[in-house]
Amino acid sequence: MAQAGTGGRNRPLSPHLQIWRWGPGMTVSILHRISGNGLAVAGLGLLLWWLGALAGGAESYATFTRLVDSWWGMVILVGVSWSFFNHLASGVRHFVLDIGSGYELVANARWAIITPLVGILFTAAFWAAILIR
Amino acid sequence: MGNGTSIGRVRGLGSAHSGAHHWLMQRLTAIGSLVLVPWLLFSLITLPNLHYETVHEWLARPVPATAMGLLVVTSFWHGRLGMQVMIEDYVHEHANKFAVMTLLNLAAFAGAAFGLFCVVRIALGGIA
Numbered sequence: 401m402a403q404a405g406t407g408g409r410n411r412p413l414s415p416h417l418q419i420w421r422w423g424p425g426m427t428v429s430i431l432h433r434i435s436g437n438g439l440a441v442a443g444l445g446l447l448l449w450w451l452g453a454l455a456g457g458a459e460s461y462a463t464f465t466r467l468v469d470s471w472w473g474m475v476i477l478v479g480v481s482w483s484f485f486n487h488l489a490s491g492v493r494h495f496v497l498d499i500g501s502g503y504e505l506v507a508n509a510r511w512a513i514i515t516p517l518v519g520i521l522f523t524a525a526f527w528a529a530i531l532i533r
Numbered sequence: 534m535g536n537g538t539s540i541g542r543v544r545g546l547g548s549a550h551s552g553a554h555h556w557l558m559q560r561l562t563a564i565g566s567l568v569l570v571p572w573l574l575f576s577l578i579t580l581p582n583l584h585y586e587t588v589h590e591w592l593a594r595p596v597p598a599t600a601m602g603l604l605v606v607t608s609f610w611h612g613r614l615g616m617q618v619m620i621e622d623y624v625h626e627h628a629n630k631f632a633v634m635t636l637l638n639l640a641a642f643a644g645a646a647f648g649l650f651c652v653v654r655i656a657l658g659g660i661a
Contacts, residue, residue, distance in 0.1 A: 437619055440612035447608070448644055451601075451651035454589055455658070461585040484570060491563055498560070529578050 424512035431516055432490040435483035443480045481526055486519030559614045565607030569600055589655060598656035605648035613641035 420426070453464035467473055493515050496502050502511055576597065580587055591597055616637055624630045 433619065436612075436615045440616050444608060444612055444644060447605070448648055448651075451605075451648055451655070454585075454592065455651035455654040458585045461588075465583070488567065488570075491567070495560070495563075526574065526578075533578055 424509050428490050428493065428512045428515050431486055431519075432494075435487040435490075435519075438483045439480065439487055442476060443483060446476065446480055478523070478527070482519065482523045485522035485526065486516060489515045489518040489522070555614060555617070559611065562607045562611035562614065565603065566611055569604040569607060572600060573604060592652070593656050595656075598652055602649055602652045605645055605652065609641050609645035609648070613637060 450464060453460045468477060493502075493511060496511075502508055576591070577583065577588075580591060592601060617634065620630060620633050620637065624633050
Protein backbone atom coordinates (compact mmCIF):
# COMPACT_ATOMS: atom_id res chain seq x y z
CA MET A 401 0.00 0.00 0.00
CA ALA A 402 1.03 3.63 -0.41
CA GLN A 403 3.16 4.92 2.42
CA ALA A 404 2.22 8.56 2.86
CA GLY A 405 4.89 10.90 4.08
CA THR A 406 7.91 8.66 3.63
CA GLY A 407 8.90 9.10 -0.01
CA GLY A 408 7.58 12.39 -1.31
CA ARG A 409 4.56 13.01 -3.54
CA ASN A 410 5.85 11.85 -6.93
CA ARG A 411 5.81 8.12 -6.49
CA PRO A 412 4.02 6.29 -9.30
CA LEU A 413 0.37 5.52 -8.63
CA SER A 414 -1.54 2.48 -9.77
CA PRO A 415 -3.31 3.41 -13.02
CA HIS A 416 -6.91 4.34 -12.40
CA LEU A 417 -10.06 3.56 -14.40
CA GLN A 418 -10.17 6.65 -16.58
CA ILE A 419 -6.70 6.29 -18.11
CA TRP A 420 -7.62 2.99 -19.80
CA ARG A 421 -9.18 3.02 -23.25
CA TRP A 422 -12.51 1.29 -22.78
CA GLY A 423 -12.59 -2.15 -24.38
CA PRO A 424 -15.03 -5.02 -24.88
CA GLY A 425 -13.37 -7.15 -22.19
CA MET A 426 -14.09 -4.46 -19.59
CA THR A 427 -17.71 -4.26 -20.75
CA VAL A 428 -18.22 -8.03 -20.37
CA SER A 429 -16.56 -7.93 -16.97
CA ILE A 430 -18.74 -5.20 -15.50
CA LEU A 431 -21.91 -6.65 -17.11
CA HIS A 432 -21.02 -10.00 -15.49
CA ARG A 433 -20.80 -8.32 -12.10
CA ILE A 434 -23.96 -6.23 -12.56
CA SER A 435 -26.06 -9.14 -13.84
CA GLY A 436 -24.66 -11.52 -11.22
CA ASN A 437 -25.36 -9.27 -8.26
CA GLY A 438 -28.70 -8.29 -9.77
CA LEU A 439 -29.59 -11.99 -9.93
CA ALA A 440 -28.45 -12.57 -6.35
CA VAL A 441 -30.78 -9.81 -5.11
CA ALA A 442 -33.72 -9.58 -7.52
CA GLY A 443 -33.53 -13.05 -9.08
CA LEU A 444 -33.29 -15.00 -5.82
CA GLY A 445 -35.87 -12.68 -4.28
CA LEU A 446 -38.25 -13.44 -7.13
CA LEU A 447 -37.55 -17.18 -6.80
CA LEU A 448 -38.38 -17.11 -3.08
CA TRP A 449 -41.50 -15.01 -3.65
CA TRP A 450 -42.72 -17.46 -6.31
CA LEU A 451 -41.96 -20.54 -4.16
CA GLY A 452 -43.54 -18.93 -1.10
CA ALA A 453 -46.67 -18.00 -3.06
CA LEU A 454 -46.90 -21.53 -4.44
CA ALA A 455 -46.46 -23.04 -0.97
CA GLY A 456 -48.95 -20.61 0.53
CA GLY A 457 -51.92 -21.78 -1.55
CA ALA A 458 -54.07 -20.67 -4.47
CA GLU A 459 -54.84 -17.26 -3.00
CA SER A 460 -51.23 -16.21 -2.44
CA TYR A 461 -50.30 -17.57 -5.88
CA ALA A 462 -53.07 -15.42 -7.41
CA THR A 463 -51.61 -12.36 -5.66
CA PHE A 464 -48.17 -13.21 -7.06
CA THR A 465 -49.38 -13.62 -10.65
CA ARG A 466 -51.53 -10.47 -10.46
CA LEU A 467 -48.59 -8.34 -9.30
CA VAL A 468 -46.07 -9.92 -11.68
CA ASP A 469 -48.50 -9.37 -14.58
CA SER A 470 -48.31 -5.60 -14.04
CA TRP A 471 -46.04 -3.45 -16.21
CA TRP A 472 -43.38 -3.12 -13.49
CA GLY A 473 -43.60 -6.86 -12.83
CA MET A 474 -42.83 -7.50 -16.48
CA VAL A 475 -39.89 -5.07 -16.31
CA ILE A 476 -38.52 -7.12 -13.39
CA LEU A 477 -39.13 -10.45 -15.17
CA VAL A 478 -37.44 -9.28 -18.37
CA GLY A 479 -34.58 -7.75 -16.36
CA VAL A 480 -34.04 -10.91 -14.32
CA SER A 481 -34.20 -13.13 -17.42
CA TRP A 482 -31.69 -10.91 -19.24
CA SER A 483 -29.45 -10.94 -16.15
CA PHE A 484 -29.55 -14.73 -16.12
CA PHE A 485 -28.78 -15.24 -19.80
CA ASN A 486 -26.10 -12.54 -19.81
CA HIS A 487 -24.49 -14.02 -16.69
CA LEU A 488 -24.72 -17.49 -18.23
CA ALA A 489 -22.99 -16.36 -21.44
CA SER A 490 -20.19 -14.48 -19.66
CA GLY A 491 -19.93 -17.32 -17.12
CA VAL A 492 -19.28 -19.80 -19.92
CA ARG A 493 -16.68 -17.32 -21.22
CA HIS A 494 -15.05 -17.53 -17.78
CA PHE A 495 -14.89 -21.33 -18.10
CA VAL A 496 -13.16 -20.99 -21.49
CA LEU A 497 -10.66 -18.50 -20.04
CA ASP A 498 -10.18 -20.80 -17.03
CA ILE A 499 -8.74 -23.54 -19.24
CA GLY A 500 -6.23 -21.01 -20.59
CA SER A 501 -7.92 -20.49 -23.93
CA GLY A 502 -9.07 -17.29 -25.64
CA TYR A 503 -6.41 -14.85 -24.48
CA GLU A 504 -5.15 -13.93 -27.98
CA LEU A 505 -6.01 -10.25 -28.44
CA VAL A 506 -8.24 -10.57 -31.51
CA ALA A 507 -10.08 -13.69 -30.32
CA ASN A 508 -10.50 -12.24 -26.83
CA ALA A 509 -12.02 -9.01 -28.13
CA ARG A 510 -14.24 -10.89 -30.59
CA TRP A 511 -15.72 -13.17 -27.93
CA ALA A 512 -16.06 -10.27 -25.52
CA ILE A 513 -18.28 -8.60 -28.13
CA ILE A 514 -20.23 -11.78 -28.93
CA THR A 515 -20.89 -12.75 -25.27
CA PRO A 516 -23.36 -9.98 -24.32
CA LEU A 517 -25.06 -10.36 -27.72
CA VAL A 518 -25.61 -14.05 -26.94
CA GLY A 519 -27.18 -13.00 -23.64
CA ILE A 520 -29.61 -10.66 -25.43
CA LEU A 521 -30.35 -13.30 -28.09
CA PHE A 522 -31.15 -15.97 -25.48
CA THR A 523 -33.39 -13.52 -23.61
CA ALA A 524 -35.29 -12.71 -26.83
CA ALA A 525 -35.60 -16.43 -27.69
CA PHE A 526 -36.89 -17.18 -24.19
CA TRP A 527 -39.65 -14.57 -24.38
CA ALA A 528 -40.48 -15.56 -27.96
CA ALA A 529 -40.94 -19.15 -26.75
CA ILE A 530 -43.31 -17.91 -24.03
CA LEU A 531 -45.32 -15.72 -26.39
CA ILE A 532 -45.80 -18.36 -29.11
CA ARG A 533 -46.43 -21.38 -26.87
CA MET B 534 0.00 -19.17 -9.98
CA GLY B 535 3.57 -18.71 -8.77
CA ASN B 536 5.38 -21.22 -6.65
CA GLY B 537 5.39 -19.15 -3.49
CA THR B 538 7.33 -20.20 -0.43
CA SER B 539 7.84 -23.81 0.66
CA ILE B 540 5.49 -23.52 3.60
CA GLY B 541 2.93 -21.77 1.38
CA ARG B 542 3.14 -24.63 -1.10
CA VAL B 543 2.70 -27.15 1.69
CA ARG B 544 -0.39 -25.44 3.00
CA GLY B 545 -1.78 -24.78 -0.47
CA LEU B 546 -2.74 -21.25 0.51
CA GLY B 547 -2.10 -18.12 -1.52
CA SER B 548 -2.68 -14.44 -0.87
CA ALA B 549 -6.39 -15.14 -0.40
CA HIS B 550 -5.55 -17.18 2.74
CA SER B 551 -8.04 -19.82 1.70
CA GLY B 552 -6.33 -21.39 -1.28
CA ALA B 553 -8.46 -21.99 -4.34
CA HIS B 554 -11.50 -23.11 -2.35
CA HIS B 555 -13.69 -20.05 -3.04
CA TRP B 556 -12.75 -20.09 -6.74
CA LEU B 557 -13.47 -23.80 -7.08
CA MET B 558 -16.83 -23.67 -5.25
CA GLN B 559 -17.84 -20.70 -7.41
CA ARG B 560 -17.28 -22.89 -10.50
CA LEU B 561 -18.94 -26.01 -9.10
CA THR B 562 -22.07 -24.13 -8.00
CA ALA B 563 -22.07 -22.37 -11.38
CA ILE B 564 -22.31 -25.74 -13.12
CA GLY B 565 -25.21 -26.64 -10.84
CA SER B 566 -27.09 -23.50 -11.84
CA LEU B 567 -26.05 -23.92 -15.48
CA VAL B 568 -28.01 -27.19 -15.52
CA LEU B 569 -30.87 -26.44 -13.13
CA VAL B 570 -32.01 -22.95 -14.11
CA PRO B 571 -32.46 -23.86 -17.82
CA TRP B 572 -34.34 -26.96 -16.57
CA LEU B 573 -36.69 -24.70 -14.57
CA LEU B 574 -37.23 -22.26 -17.46
CA PHE B 575 -37.79 -25.09 -19.96
CA SER B 576 -40.24 -26.79 -17.59
CA LEU B 577 -42.23 -23.57 -17.09
CA ILE B 578 -42.41 -23.00 -20.86
CA THR B 579 -43.55 -26.55 -21.59
CA LEU B 580 -46.21 -26.78 -18.83
CA PRO B 581 -49.71 -26.68 -20.40
CA ASN B 582 -50.42 -23.47 -18.45
CA LEU B 583 -49.19 -21.59 -15.39
CA HIS B 584 -52.33 -21.90 -13.26
CA TYR B 585 -51.87 -22.66 -9.58
CA GLU B 586 -53.08 -26.28 -9.77
CA THR B 587 -50.86 -27.09 -12.78
CA VAL B 588 -47.68 -25.61 -11.35
CA HIS B 589 -48.29 -26.95 -7.84
CA GLU B 590 -49.06 -30.47 -9.07
CA TRP B 591 -45.91 -30.42 -11.23
CA LEU B 592 -43.56 -29.14 -8.52
CA ALA B 593 -44.95 -31.62 -5.97
CA ARG B 594 -43.65 -34.55 -8.05
CA PRO B 595 -40.45 -36.22 -6.76
CA VAL B 596 -38.00 -35.28 -9.53
CA PRO B 597 -39.08 -31.62 -9.96
CA ALA B 598 -39.17 -31.17 -6.15
CA THR B 599 -35.65 -32.62 -5.80
CA ALA B 600 -34.30 -30.53 -8.67
CA MET B 601 -35.93 -27.41 -7.23
CA GLY B 602 -34.34 -28.10 -3.82
CA LEU B 603 -30.94 -28.51 -5.47
CA LEU B 604 -31.53 -25.30 -7.46
CA VAL B 605 -32.20 -23.38 -4.23
CA VAL B 606 -28.98 -24.72 -2.66
CA THR B 607 -26.72 -24.18 -5.68
CA SER B 608 -28.05 -20.71 -6.56
CA PHE B 609 -27.93 -19.32 -3.01
CA TRP B 610 -24.44 -20.78 -2.53
CA HIS B 611 -23.25 -19.28 -5.83
CA GLY B 612 -24.89 -15.93 -5.10
CA ARG B 613 -23.36 -15.78 -1.64
CA LEU B 614 -19.86 -16.43 -3.06
CA GLY B 615 -20.36 -13.84 -5.80
CA MET B 616 -21.62 -11.11 -3.49
CA GLN B 617 -18.66 -11.80 -1.19
CA VAL B 618 -16.32 -10.84 -4.05
CA MET B 619 -18.22 -7.59 -4.66
CA ILE B 620 -18.09 -6.73 -0.95
CA GLU B 621 -14.36 -7.46 -0.78
CA ASP B 622 -13.81 -5.14 -3.75
CA TYR B 623 -15.94 -2.21 -2.64
CA VAL B 624 -16.13 -2.29 1.19
CA HIS B 625 -12.67 -1.50 2.56
CA GLU B 626 -13.22 -0.58 6.18
CA HIS B 627 -12.80 -3.68 8.37
CA ALA B 628 -15.78 -3.18 10.68
CA ASN B 629 -18.10 -2.41 7.74
CA LYS B 630 -16.80 -5.41 5.83
CA PHE B 631 -17.40 -7.67 8.83
CA ALA B 632 -20.93 -6.30 9.27
CA VAL B 633 -21.86 -6.64 5.60
CA MET B 634 -20.40 -10.14 5.35
CA THR B 635 -22.35 -11.17 8.44
CA LEU B 636 -25.56 -9.80 6.93
CA LEU B 637 -24.80 -11.59 3.66
CA ASN B 638 -24.34 -14.92 5.44
CA LEU B 639 -27.55 -14.47 7.42
CA ALA B 640 -29.51 -13.53 4.29
CA ALA B 641 -28.08 -16.41 2.23
CA PHE B 642 -28.80 -19.05 4.86
CA ALA B 643 -32.25 -17.63 5.67
CA GLY B 644 -33.18 -17.40 1.99
CA ALA B 645 -32.02 -20.94 1.21
CA ALA B 646 -33.81 -22.30 4.31
CA PHE B 647 -37.07 -20.59 3.33
CA GLY B 648 -36.79 -21.84 -0.26
CA LEU B 649 -36.17 -25.41 0.88
CA PHE B 650 -39.04 -25.24 3.36
CA CYS B 651 -41.39 -24.06 0.59
CA VAL B 652 -40.32 -26.95 -1.67
CA VAL B 653 -40.93 -29.44 1.16
CA ARG B 654 -44.32 -27.86 1.90
CA ILE B 655 -45.31 -28.02 -1.78
CA ALA B 656 -44.12 -31.62 -2.15
CA LEU B 657 -45.44 -33.07 1.09
CA GLY B 658 -47.73 -30.54 2.40
CA GLY B 659 -51.06 -29.59 3.75
CA ILE B 660 -52.75 -27.31 1.23
CA ALA B 661 -54.00 -29.27 -1.79
